Amino acid sequence: MTIQWFPGHMAKARREVTEKLKLVDVIFELVDARIPYSSSNPMLEEIIHQKRRVIILNKADTADEKVTQEWIDHFAERGLPAVAVNAQEGKGMHKIERAAEALMAEKFERQRSRGMKPRAIRAMILGIPNVGKSTLINRLVKKNIAKTGNKPGVTKAQQWIKVGKTLELLDTPGILWPKFEDQRVGYKLALTGAIKDDLLHMEEVAGFGLRFLEAHYPEKLHHWLQIEVLPEETTEVLAMIAERRGIFDRYRDPDYSRAAELLVREMRQEKMGRVSFDFPSDLLVEDDADGGENSSH
Known part of the structure; x- marks a missing residue:
């Protein structure tokens, strides 16, 4: 998207x-x-x-x-x-x-x-x-x-x-480019609250955040969610959050959307402690792939 x-x-x-x-x-x-x-x-x-x-x-x-x-x-x-x-x-x-x-x-x-x-x-x-x-x-x-x-x-x-x-x-008011070529950039901006929530599906943002944290900060993530293994599907995590926090729709089914919003909000509030979502090492890998187009940043 x-x-x-x-x-x-x-x-x-x-x-x-x-x-x-x-x-x-x-x-x-x-x-x-x-x-x-x-x-x-x-x-x-x-x-x-x-x-x-x-x-x-x-x-x-x-x-x-x-x-x-x-x-x-x-x-x-x-x-x-x-x-x-x-x-x-x-x-x-x-x-x-x-x-x-x-x-x-x-x-x-x-x-x-x-x-x-x-x-x-x-x-x-x-x-x-x-x-x-x-x-x-x-x-x-x-x-x-x-x-x-x-x-x-x-x-x-x-x-x-x-x-x-x-x-x-x-x-001077900040400038933001017309579109994000890399979807991950959009997710990271959403995870830190830099763009409006209605620009992205919060379930997608939550899913990206979970996978990123699992890759870079597994211990912090597991401690925060009080789990030993992160489920493969984002919906499983959201259902677990909804069950624990009492987030249900009118049919008493897990409200995935609201659970995702809660998850993203808590990621922004540093509930896990201090984390970063951009690493210079990741950028260098991207530079090699695109011929160094992003080398200044």
Whole structure:
């Protein structure tokens, strides 16, 4: 199934981003630390070209710490500085400014050598909806300027915001590609709450999540579901959940749809502890298969 989701304001945002790029020194690309690849935007490469960029892995407290470090190393190998933060709690905020300063150090040193006083670093925050752009800005400026919410697409307008003496931020609504070529990307976005639930069948999302967790975090999954062996069919798991939680339809049969919604909701709420749904090693396998088309991410 191809997921179509490209609201008019997203198309407008892309045009505005392209226009404003010439005003900024640094791009802050905000991604979900649990899915750094799936929550990045392929269009970004076309739009930003050679602009200096920092990858900000937000919600790092929900991701597998070991995998997050693997991602930081993966980006570093490709010349991209990456920092792990938790904007909700304000953890790691200092790393962002430091990374931007490091990227601009050479240029600013040249300016100083010519007797020029370097101005504030102008940066743009980019990311798909619901990765925490507004929360990050609020933390950086320490007051509630950007409108925040937990629904994809809540930030609608662009605005310049001064952050201390060293940074000026342009907050720009996130861009999401018109369709997902890889269905797994859609499932992972749904599992982390980055896209609206009505865009996918929750039973399919739950099934994907179960198989992924069985492959990467079997002990956590079994402990969470209180089982020794994961049933082969997703419907068996959903029936078990429905029975335990009393989720039935009006005929007293298991309500698979509601059970799937519950399962996905609990995956999002980290009921199993910290897990990641994107691994750099998986990406390298895909690169080999497609001739390296995705090598930057």
